[in-house]
Each structure stands twice: as C-alpha cells, then as structure tokens.
Amino acid sequence: xxxFAEENYLKAIYKxxxxxxxAVNTNSIATSIQTKAASVTDMIKKLSDKKLLKYEKYKxxxxxxxxxxxxxxxxxKHRLWETFLHDKLKFAWDEVHxxxxxxxxxxxxxxxxxxxxxxxxxxxxxxGDPIPGRNGVIIQSNFVLLSELKVGESGVISGVVNHSxxxxxxxxxxGLTLGKKVQVKExxxxxxxxxxxxxxxxSILVSNEVVKNILVKIQYS
Amino acid sequence: xxxFAEENYLKAIYKxxxxxxxAVNTNSIATSIQTKAASVTDMIKKLSDKKLLKYEKYKxxxxxxxxxxxxxxxxxKHRLWETFLHDKLKFAWDEVHxxxxxxxxxxxxxxxxxxxxxxxxxxxxxxGDPIPGRNGVIIQSNFVLLSELKVGESGVISGVVNHSxxxxxxxxxxGLTLGKKVQVKExxxxxxxxxxxxxxxxSILVSNEVVKNILVKIQYS
DNA sequence: AATAATTTTTAGATTAGCCTAAAATTATTT
DNA sequence: AAATAATTTTAGGCTAATCTAAAAATTATT
Ligand SMILES: [Mn+2]
Ligand SMILES: [Mn+2]
Ligand SMILES: [Mn+2]
Ligand SMILES: [Mn+2]
Numbered sequence: 125x126x127x128f129a130e131e132n133y134l135k136a137i138y139k140x141x142x143x144x145x146x147a148v149n150t151n152s153i154a155t156s157i158q159t160k161a162a163s164v165t166d167m168i169k170k171l172s173d174k175k176l177l178k179y180e181k182y183k184x185x186x187x188x189x190x191x192x193x194x195x196x197x198x199x200x201k202h203r204l205w206e207t208f209l210h211d212k213l214k215f216a217w218d219e220v221h222x223x224x225x226x227x228x229x230x231x232x233x234x235x236x237x238x239x240x241x242x243x244x245x246x247x248x249x250x251x252g253d254p255i256p257g258r259n260g261v262i263i264q265s266n267f268v269l270l271s272e273l274k275v276g277e278s279g280v281i282s283g284v285v286n287h288s289x290x291x292x293x294x295x296x297x298x299g300l301t302l303g304k305k306v307q308v309k310e311x312x313x314x315x316x317x318x319x320x321x322x323x324x325x326x327s328i329l330v331s332n333e334v335v336k337n338i339l340v341k342i343q344y345s
Numbered sequence: 346x347x348x349f350a351e352e353n354y355l356k357a358i359y360k361x362x363x364x365x366x367x368a369v370n371t372n373s374i375a376t377s378i379q380t381k382a383a384s385v386t387d388m389i390k391k392l393s394d395k396k397l398l399k400y401e402k403y404k405x406x407x408x409x410x411x412x413x414x415x416x417x418x419x420x421x422k423h424r425l426w427e428t429f430l431h432d433k434l435k436f437a438w439d440e441v442h443x444x445x446x447x448x449x450x451x452x453x454x455x456x457x458x459x460x461x462x463x464x465x466x467x468x469x470x471x472x473g474d475p476i477p478g479r480n481g482v483i484i485q486s487n488f489v490l491l492s493e494l495k496v497g498e499s500g501v502i503s504g505v506v507n508h509s510x511x512x513x514x515x516x517x518x519x520g521l522t523l524g525k526k527v528q529v530k531e532x533x534x535x536x537x538x539x540x541x542x543x544x545x546x547x548s549i550l551v552s553n554e555v556v557k558n559i560l561v562k563i564q565y566s
Numbered sequence: 567a568a569t570a571a572t573t574t575t576t577a578g579a580t581t582a583g584c585c586t587a588a589a590a591t592t593a594t595t596t
Numbered sequence: 597a598a599a600t601a602a603t604t605t606t607a608g609g610c611t612a613a614t615c616t617a618a619a620a621a622t623t624a625t626t
Pocket of ligand 4: 449
C-alpha cells in the first residue's frame with residue numbers, strides 16, 4: 125500500500141488541481157504541504173514511477189486515474205473520521221482536522237465502510253465539505269458565498285472556505301454554525317461590514333472577510 | 346512524541362517483562378516483533394538514550410518508569426480501539442487486532458479519553474484483556490485456565506490466552522464466547538478431550554489445546 | 567579449562583523522506 | 597534579444613529504521 129507521505133502528496137495535488145484542470149506546479153505543492161521544492165521533486169518522481177501521476181520535468185504534474193482514486197479515498201477517510209470525531213465523540217469543529225489528518229492513513233477498507241455505515245452514510249463533514257462515496261463519486265453542492273447575497277436575501281450556512289481554527293471558533297462564538305439561517309440586512313457602504321439577521325431575531329455585525337468565507341444554500345422565500 | 350516503531354518496541358518489551366521481572370533479552374524482542382537481533386540492538390540503544398529503558402550490553406533491557414508509561418498508554422489505546430471496533434462497528438473479535446495495531450499509534454490524549462468515555466469506560470477488551478485506566482492502572486482479574494477446572498466445576502468465559510484468528514474463530518463456531526457459562530462434564534482419560542456443558546444445555550467436545558487457552562471466572566454454585 | 571554453540575553487537579548497506587546549496591531551465595523585464 | 601528574476605531540478609547529505617555478514621562476548625558442553 126501507499127505510505128502516509130505518498131497519500132498526503134496525492135491529496136494535496138488533488139486539491140490543487142480540483143478547481144482548475146491545469147498541471148500542478150512544484151512550488152504550489154511545496155507550499156500546500158509545507159515542505160521544500162526539492163523534496164517535492166523527489167516525491168513526484170516516485171509517484172510518477174508508481175503511475176500515480178504524469179510528470180514532465182519543469183512542466184508540473186497531473187494525477188492519473190489511479191492517483192485520483194487514492195486521493196479521493198484519502199479525502200473520504202479524512203471527512204468520515206472528522207464526522208465521527210464531531211458527531212460521536214463531540215469534538216468541536218475546529219478540533220477535528222488535525223486528528224483526522226492522522227486517522228485518514230489507517231489502512232482498511234472494511235473499517236472505513238463500517239464507519240460510514242455507523243455514521244449513517246453522512247454526505248457532508250462538520251465543515252460542510254462533501255464526503256466522497258465508496259465509489260469515489262463526490263456530489264457537488266451548489267453553495268454560494270454569503271458575500272454574494274444582496275441585501276434582503278437569505279441562506280442557510282452550509283460550509284466554510286477558510287478551515288482555520290481561529291476562523292471556526294469565531295463563527296461558533298457568533299452563532300454562525302452549519303444549518304443556521306441568516307438574512308443579509310445591510311452592507312456598510314464605507315467598510316463593507318455586514319449586518320446579519322439570525323433566525324433567533326438576533327442581529328449581528330460581521331466583517332467582509334467573514335462573509336467571504338461562509339458558504340450558504342440560498343433560501344428563496 | 347514517539348514513533349510507531351518506538352511504541353511497538355516499548356509495548357513488546359513491556360509484554361515480555363510483564364510476567365517475569367527479569368531483564369528482557371535481545372533475541373526475545375526480535376522474535377516477538379518479527380525483526381532481526383541487529384535491528385533490536387540499534388533500537389534499544391536509541392530507546393536507552395531517550396531514557397525509556399535501561400540497557401547494559403549483553404545483559405538485556407528493562408523499561409524505565411517512563412518507558413513503562415508509554416507502553417501502557419499504547420496498550421490502553423490498542424484495547425480501547427479494539428473495543429470500539431467490536432462494540433460499535435461490529436467487527437468480529439478475530440478482526441480487531443490488526444486494525445488496532447494501526448490505531449494505537451494515533452497521537453491525541455484528548456481523543457483516547459473521549460473514546461474511553463464514548464465506550465462507557467470499558468474495563469476489558471473483546472478478548473477479555475484488561476484496559477489500563479487514564480492513570481495507567483491495570484486491574485488484574487483473577488481468571489483461571491479452563492483446563493484447571495475439575496469435572497463438575499463451572500466458570501464464565503472471561504478471556505483467551507491465544508489471540509490467533511484461527512483459534513478465535515474456532516471458539517466462536519463452538520459458541521465459546523466471552524460471558525458464556527460452561528461446566529466441565531467429563532475429561533477423557535485417554536485423549537484429554539473435554540466435554541463441556543453450555544448454559545443452553547448443549548454439550549460440546551473440545552480438545553485439551555482449547556481449554557488450555559480459555560480463561561474463566563470460576564462460578565461457585 | 568578448553569572448546570563449541572549461542573547470543574549479541576558492530577560494520578557496512580539500503581530505502582524513504584527530508585534538507586541546503588548550486589546548477590539548469592523557464593518566465594518576465596528591460 | 598539580452599538581462600534579470602523566478603522556478604525547478606540536481607547533487608550531496610542527513611536521520612530513522614531496517615537488513616546481512618562478520619566479529620565479539622557470553623553460555624554451555626565436553
Ligand atoms: Mn479537514
Ligand atoms: Mn494526512
Ligand atoms: Mn490486540
Ligand atoms: Mn503497533
């Protein structure tokens with residue numbers, strides 16, 4: 125099977141090429157995985173030998189179908205474990221990522237399928253990210269940024285762009301958690317601060333940086 | 346923190362010195378961990394440098410308190426994960442060990458404590474082995490081998506000595522699982538085959554090798 | 567006590583994964 | 597089109613964990 129490092133590289137490359145089907149370059153992998161470009165070159169040679177990606181010197185890499193499959197399996201494991209940690213063990217949504225980063229490398233397809241079943245075949249992880257199915261299919265949700273909503277429009281918080289602990293804690297503190305309905309009341313003309321109306325009738329003021337990192341499912345009323 | 350390999354060595358040494366407080370010798374570690382003596386020598390030097398064990402050339406090793414602590418923590422994790430896999434994910438008792446062998450190395454004390462709580466603070470794993478507490482304390486149960494029982498005596502199956510999959514499956518097939526009450530009906534004088542009476546009134550015949558590997562809690566009737 | 571057998575250690579390699587520094591290539595400015 | 601900047605690769609080294617084969621130490625046998 126594949127090593128932790130190999131799986132981490134595949135996952136990182138997968139996420140980099142996910143929303144832009146260009147070749148992924150060495151430096152961007154290095155940045156995303158917090159390592160040096162020279163290390164990346166070493167590793168992508170190995171992954172290329174193992175037919176997990178296509179590599180042309182100085183031209184970046186592209187995952188093969190096999191590489192993509194392993195990457196998606198790793199994402200599936202990661203998100204299922206995050207769901208377990210959050211739903212069953214009651215970890216806060218900003219605490220699950222680092223532990224899942226370890227758990228995602230446990231080798232056993234039986235384990236992950238039983239975990240999936242135990243969790244009731246969840247479709248999204250605690251951050252609203254879709255959980256790939258056994259078959260590798262990922263159902264893309266059509267969420268939009270809360271910053272895209274016009275004054276008067278409403279949406280249900282369904283995901284986050286920024287996954288950092290400090291951001292997630294900030295949302296939690298403001299009651300902006302998954303499933304909460306929010307309506308845009310006012311957008312400050314000068315500083316773009318956004319006034320949000322919660323379903324509790326409570327009104328809160330958040331920065332533009334916050335609404336740019338929240339994904340909502342639009343509610344037509 | 347400690348590497349997977351280091352934790353595995355500590356656990357192996359711990360189990361070897363557990364029931365005999367002599368120094369543990371190089372070859373026995375090599376055998377138990379399925380590696381070569383030269384590799385063991387390399388590793389015990391490292392563990393000695395890290396104050397996890399006391400090592401004297403040609404004289405074997407003894408865990409320090411620190412080494413013992415890490416070993417017990419690893420055993421705790423292993424058995425809690427086995428319990429999770431068995432109780433929650435419904436893995437058979439012969440399927441949990443190999444996966445727990447991986448899970449025991451996940452680094453997060455918060456995780457293991459929450460798992461412990463989630464499982465209801467179990468005292469024994471699916472094979473009847475005691476689960477060390479947070480504090481490292483292991484409650485030793487006074488189980489005896491089923492082979493020690495005389496004709497007429499009864500006991501509740503509470504553990505196994507042999508943990509191999511083939512043995513565990515054999516027990517399962519014969520209904521000899523944890524918690525089952527058995528009474529020794531007859532011991533064959535010629536071949537030592539043992540006739541056991543189950544609480545279902547069913548009577549089964551098992552080999553001496555089987556009863557020598559089952560631990561029971563004696564029932565005084 | 568000497569010899570033989572066994573155990574343990576050392577010496578020297580190997581592989582995975584990472585690093586720094588220098589060289590090579592590609593991209594961007596002048 | 598040169599020159600300069602940025603990116604990428606190569607070269608050489610390092611650590612962890614393993615191995616084989618040989619040497620050294622210990623233990624058992626004659
Ligand atoms: Mn995550
Ligand atoms: Mn990872
Ligand atoms: Mn086990
Ligand atoms: Mn292990």
